[in-house]
Amino acid sequence: MIISSDHGEVRYFRMARTIFGRALYWTGVYVVDGLLIDSGPPNMRRHVARVVDELGVRQCVTTHGHEDHSGSHALLNARGIVPLAHATGLANMADPRVNDLYRRVTWGSPPPAQVAAIGEELETPAHRFQVIHTPGHSDDHIALFEPDRGWLFTGDLYLAPRLKVLRDDEDVHAMIASLRRLVALAPAVVFCQHRGLVDDGAELLRRKLQFLVELGERIRALRERGLDEEEIARSLPGRDLMWRLWTGGHFAKRHFVRSFLRPAGASRR
Ligand SMILES: [Zn+2]
Numbered sequence: 001m002i003i004s005s006d007h008g009e010v011r012y013f014r015m016a017r018t019i020f021g022r023a024l025y026w027t028g029v030y031v032v033d034g035l036l037i038d039s040g041p042p043n044m045r046r047h048v049a050r051v052v053d054e055l056g057v058r059q060c061v062t063t064h065g066h067e068d069h070s071g072s073h074a075l076l077n078a079r080g081i082v083p084l085a086h087a088t089g090l091a092n093m094a095d096p097r098v099n100d101l102y103r104r105v106t107w108g109s110p111p112p113a114q115v116a117a118i119g120e121e122l123e124t125p126a127h128r129f130q131v132i133h134t135p136g137h138s139d140d141h142i143a144l145f146e147p148d149r150g151w152l153f154t155g156d157l158y159l160a161p162r163l164k165v166l167r168d169d170e171d172v173h174a175m176i177a178s179l180r181r182l183v184a185l186a187p188a189v190v191f192c193q194h195r196g197l198v199d200d201g202a203e204l205l206r207r208k209l210q211f212l213v214e215l216g217e218r219i220r221a222l223r224e225r226g227l228d229e230e231e232i233a234r235s236l237p238g239r240d241l242m243w244r245l246w247t248g249g250h251f252a253k254r255h256f257v258r259s260f261l262r263p264a265g266a267s268r269r
């Protein structure tokens, strides 16, 4: 299933695999001035190919290597386009290995493809985008900012003002630092890859930052009272049972606790 919406010059295509008419997990791609921002999950590649051909896409930027954002690199290569991404993600994107069953069911696994390192800026015929390295959700994550229009493409850094669960490989300290950098840009319009245009986006980015800072304070306070990781996770708001079951524990409240209690910059492995 694919649904398009226009926000001035920016077009958004929201897409998801459906089972019995129900979307498993919405994600999306943007096209602006011949630039494709992310290329959707591998199992949506036929839809993405049509978008690329009909809108005359000439360039592609990938916000990070997760397969729901980087699934159509090979078909872009076949059209003479080499997607650009942060240098730290190139090896994974060139030869992606998606083993988790839930990810293969929801999005599929991308074939190997050619990708190249993005610079600090990216030009299209009518726009100049700043490339901002924003690790945290993943090490290779970037955001794109068009200062004349105030457009900010946040990849997977925004998603929602409050998160119930964290991935086991996310670094919440880096995520907070990255959110601070984006809030400082005071964007006029925020475009999330999964949500589309975010109404009142600058304020919601700030709220997400505040939510994480306060969550960290709460987790550290509970730790000082002597609670262990499991007890702290249970005391956090929301239920994560379905997430844990569906993703084999890849997404859980507990990963918030682990990530916050790990010193900033410490190895995640
Ligand atoms: Zn992601």
Ligand SMILES: [Zn+2]
Pocket (backbone or CB within 6 Å): 027, 066, 068, 069, 156, 193, 194
């Ligand atoms: Zn995503």
